[in-house]
Each structure stands twice: as structure tokens, then as C-alpha cells.
Amino acid sequence: MTIDGKLGRIKLGDLYPVRTMAVINLSQESFYRRSFVCGDEVLDRAQAIVKEGAEILDLGAVSTAPGSPPISEEGERNRLIPALKVVLDNLNIEVSVDTQRARIAGDALSLGASCINDVSGLSDPKMMDVVKDHDSSLIIMASRDLPGDILSLEETVAILGSRLKMAEDFGISSEKITVDPGVGHWIPPKGPDHDLALLDGMKRLRVLNRPVMAAVSRKSFIGSVLDKSDPAKRLEGSLAATAIAVYNGAHLVRTHDVAASKDVIRMAEAIRGRPALAREGEFEVEVLEVAGYVRDLDWELGRIGVGVGGSVALRQKGAFRMLSVKGVTSMEAVIIKQEMLARGADAAIPMGALRCDPGLAKILIMGTVAQIRGLMKNLERQPFNLPILAKAIGEAIDGIDDPKRYMRYR
Numbered sequence: 461m462t463i464d465g466k467l468g469r470i471k472l473g474d475l476y477p478v479r480t481m482a483v484i485n486l487s488q489e490s491f492y493r494r495s496f497v498c499g500d501e502v503l504d505r506a507q508a509i510v511k512e513g514a515e516i517l518d519l520g521a522v523s524t525a526p527g528s529p530p531i532s533e534e535g536e537r538n539r540l541i542p543a544l545k546v547v548l549d550n551l552n553i554e555v556s557v558d559t560q561r562a563r564i565a566g567d568a569l570s571l572g573a574s575c576i577n578d579v580s581g582l583s584d585p586k587m588m589d590v591v592k593d594h595d596s597s598l599i600i601m602a603s604r605d606l607p608g609d610i611l612s613l614e615e616t617v618a619i620l621g622s623r624l625k626m627a628e629d630f631g632i633s634s635e636k637i638t639v640d641p642g643v644g645h646w647i648p649p650k651g652p653d654h655d656l657a658l659l660d661g662m663k664r665l666r667v668l669n670r671p672v673m674a675a676v677s678r679k680s681f682i683g684s685v686l687d688k689s690d691p692a693k694r695l696e697g698s699l700a701a702t703a704i705a706v707y708n709g710a711h712l713v714r715t716h717d718v719a720a721s722k723d724v725i726r727m728a729e730a731i732r733g734r735p736a737l738a739r740e741g742e743f744e745v746e747v748l749e750v751a752g753y754v755r756d757l758d759w760e761l762g763r764i765g766v767g768v769g770g771s772v773a774l775r776q777k778g779a780f781r782m783l784s785v786k787g788v789t790s791m792e793a794v795i796i797k798q799e800m801l802a803r804g805a806d807a808a809i810p811m812g813a814l815r816c817d818p819g820l821a822k823i824l825i826m827g828t829v830a831q832i833r834g835l836m837k838n839l840e841r842q843p844f845n846l847p848i849l850a851k852a853i854g855e856a857i858d859g860i861d862d863p864k865r866y867m868r869y870r
Contacts, residue, residue, distance in 0.1 A: 461666070461822075462475065462744070463669055463671055465634075465635050466597060466635055467575050467597045467636070467712070468554035468555075468574030468597055470515055470516065470554055472671035473671055474734065474735050475734070476711075478713060478725050479712045479713070480712075480718055480721060481514070481713065482510075482715065482718045483495055483518055483714060483715065483716050484505060484506060484518065484520070485716075486519060486520060486539045486543055487523040487528075489523035489525070489528045489531075490523045490525065491525040491679075491680070491691060493691075502543045502546055503547065506547050507550075510551060510553055514553070516553070516555070516556055516574075516575075516712075517547060517553055517556065518555075518556040518577055519544055519547065519555060520558030521535075521536045521540040521559075522558075524607050524608075533563065536559065536561065536564055537567065540564065541567060544568055544573060548573070554575065555573045555574055555575075556573065556574065557569075557573045558579065560578055560579060560580040560607070562585075562586035562587040562590045563590075565591070569590065569591075569596050575596060577640075578601065579603065579608065580606075580607050581600055581602060581603030581619065581623050582626065588627060588630045588632060597638070598632060598637050599640055600637060600638070600640065601640040601642045602615075602620050602640065603646075604619055606646070607642075607646050609646060609647050609650075612657075617664055620641070620668055624637060634670065637670055638670060638672070638673050639671070640672070640674075641658050641665060641672070642658070643675060644681070645680040652681035652684040655676075655681035659676070659701060659704050660704075662708035672710050672711055673710065673713070674702065674712070674714070676698060676705055677714065677716045678694045678695070679694075682697035682701060698715070702725065706725055706728035707731060709732075713725055730866060733865040733866040734866075735865075736862070737856055737859065738853075738854075738856040738859060740849070740851055741848050742820060742845065743786065743845070743848060743849050743852045744786040744787060745785050745856040746783065746784045747782070747856050747860055749782035750779075750780075750781060750860060751779070752779035753779060754776055754779050757774070761774055761778075776829040777828050780828055781827065781828070781832055782824060783853065783856065783857075785853075786820070787820045788820060788821050788823050789845075790813040790816045792849070793807070793809040793823050794814065795842060795846065796825065796835070796846075797809050799834075799835050799838055800826075800831065803834050804827075804831065806827070807826065808823060809823045810823070825853075829857070835853070836853050
């Protein structure tokens with residue numbers, strides 16, 4: 461399940477560097493006043509942050525901080541459009557527009573913006589029409605009735621999943637959609653504990669199979685943890701949160717501080733490494749979940765008095781793996797499921813495989829290392845291309861501990 465997407469011309473996902481999106485704040489009501497620019501300052505700021513290394517600019521003209529005054533559509537347009545024109549006329553860079561209004565989005569995309577960053581989660585019923593008509597990229601933030609009004613990580617995954625499906629069913633290309641878990645004090649009940657939980661559990665968003673944006677820059681949860689009420693004093697906290705977000709899977713970082721963030725992002729993604737995956741022929745195998753490590757369990761088993769022979773037998777049973785396998789025929793999928801069931805484990809296969817539908821499918825294999833090793837041994841004696849798949853599964857599992865997975869730029 462390698463994540464692969466695009467924002468404008470820029471590729472996002474597991475196999476590309478984490479991208480940097482710089483904030484161009486056109487709203488004087490913003491929680492971080494120092495980030496506000498207007499008039500002649502806009503181009504100077506844009507040029508400066510591009511020089512610092514920004515790959516995408518995100519222009520927004522309406523503050524969504526709690527207590528911010530409402531801004532009319534005409535007011536938003538008057539702030540945004542002149543600034544957007546000057547940026548697009550002078551810089552060759554991808555530009556995203558932070559707006560909840562479909563008509564504003566349409567105007568921005570008609571001028572040449574590449575992406576709409578919608579913190580409302582597609583609340584405007586015309587937004588999908590606009591995005592589809594312009595074939596633009598889209599960032600969807602986790603929101604139900606108000607921007608950022610989701611409190612739990614479980615709800616965050618669920619609401620993003622539903623919005624993603626809604627957009628895809630409408631005809632918007634999934635390749636062009638990025639998701640945002642909505643870190644921030646968007647509504648009064650949402651506190652720093654909710655944001656910390658989102659960052660800690662961000663890996664759970666991988667199930668959506670879309671690039672993830674982290675927008676944590678100088679936000680209030682950092683001030684709460686570090687007792688810094690002034691956003692201007694939250695740089696170090698922002699960088700720490702950025703590093704955690706990248707390590708936990710973010711593919712795009714939205715920030716007020718491009719220059720300061722660059723090395724932090726590069727270091728965090730280097731430690732995160734590439735996915736553990738292998739390709740053989742038509743097959744692609746990726747390790748999605750890891751719980752327990754075979755040799756590490758020797759120590760715990762020894763502490764409770766298990767003998768050497770027992771430890772060898774038990775340690776592979778205490779390590780769980782979930783594998784995504786692409787390129788499987790219906791017959792191969794059925795054989796794999798039968799083999800896993802025979803071992804007390806399982807494999808998730810599409811209903812079409814049971815009907816022997818033509819074409820190649822994706823399946824999930826779930827079991828202990830012992831069960832998966834047993835599957836591999838039997839697949840080596842099976843017909844079709846299953847012996848090739850057995851080799852790919854072994855390479856993917858062994859790849860978890862392969863140092864080459866971390867040598868991303870060498």
C-alpha cells in the first residue's frame with residue numbers, strides 16, 4: 461500500500477521527499493500576527509520563502525482561530541485575489557489556496573492556483589464541482605459541521621475516509637487528494653490533549669492510502685505544553701512537533717518557518733525510512749503493521765523461565781505482521797486464504813476472487829511470523845506464480861530490519 465499522490469506538479473508520498481508548504485497569511489485576524497502580510501509585502505515574502513526552500517505556497521485570507529470575526533465572501537476575495545495574481549505572475553511555484561468557499565476556489569483556480577486547501581471538509585456543496593471542473597488538487601481536513609470539530613483519532617480517520625470516498629465517487633481523482641487530520645484548537649472543546657493524541661497516532665491515517673499533511677506550526681497546543689502563550693515564542697516546540705509528525709508519516713508540512721524546518725524535516729524522514737516492501741514480477745508486498753520482534757522476545761521468554769527450545773518455538777508466534785500484497789490473481793488469492801486459515805490466521809481477499817473474476821487483485825495477509833513463514837514454505841510448492849510471491853514476502857519481512865531502508869538519499 462505505497463502511498464502515492466500529487467499536488468499540482470509535485471509528487472507526494474512514501475517514495476518522495478517530504479514537501480514543505482509555506483504559509484502566506486493575508487488575514488490580520490490570524491492567531492500569529494507576525495505571519496500577516498499585505499499589499500507590496502506579499503511578493504517580497506513569497507520570494508523570500510521560496511528562496512528558503514518552500515516548494516508550495518498556501519495563501520489564506522480568512523482566519524479560523526476561535527473568536528475570529530466573520531469575513532464576507534467579497535472581503536475574502538478582495539484580500540486574496542490581488543495577492544494571488546502577483547504571486548502567480550512572478551513565481552513559478554505550486555500555489556494552494558486556503559478557502560472554504562467554492563466561488564473563491566473557482567476564481568483562484570481560474571487564475572492558475574494548483575490546489576484548494578479546505579479546512580471545512582467540503583462543507584460548501586459546490587466545492588467538489590469546482591475542484592472536478594478544474595481537475596485541481598485538494599486537501600481535505602477532518603471536519604464534520606465546523607472546521608476541526610473532530611475530537612478523537614478514531615473519528616478523524618472515519619470522517620476523512622467518508623469525505624475521501626465522497627470526493628472519489630463524485631469523480632475527483634484520488635491521486636490529487638491529500639488529507640489533514642486537523643491539529644489545532646478549532647473549537648472550544650478541543651484541547652492540547654486531543655492534538656497530542658492526533659500527532660502520536662498519525663500513523664493510523666495510512667489506512668486511507670492518501671498523502672498526509674501536518675499543519676502544526678506554532679499552534680496553541682504547543683503553547684499549552686510549553687507554557688508559551690505568544691505564538692512568536694513557539695518555534696522550538698513547532699520544530700519538535702514537526703519532527704514527530706514527519707516520523708509518524710506526514711508527507712507534507714505546512715509551516716510559517718521554512719528555513720528552520722528544512723533540516724528538521726530531512727532528519728525526521730531519514731529516521732522514518734522507506735516502507736518495507738519488495739517487488740517480484742507482478743507482485744508488490746508491503747509490511748503494513750509490525751507488533752513484536754522475533755529475537756527481542758527471547759529476552760522476555762527467558763525472564764519467565766522458558767527454555768531455549770521453547771523460546772525458538774514461541775518467539776515467532778509472539779510477532780505479528782500485516783502484509784499488503786498487490787498483483788494476485790483470483791485463484792492465487794483463494795489459495796493464500798485457505799493456507800492462512802489452515803494455520804489459524806487469515807487473509808482478506810476481495811469478493812470477486814471467490815467468483816474467480818479476471819484481473820489482478822490486492823489482498824491483506826494477517827498472522828504471526830510463524831504463520832507467514834509457514835505460508836511461504838507452502839507457496840514455494842504451489843502452482844501459478846506463488847513461488848515468486850513467497851520470495852517477495854520473505855524479502856518484505858526481512859526488509860523491516862534492513863539498514864538500506866534508511867539510506868534514502870544515497
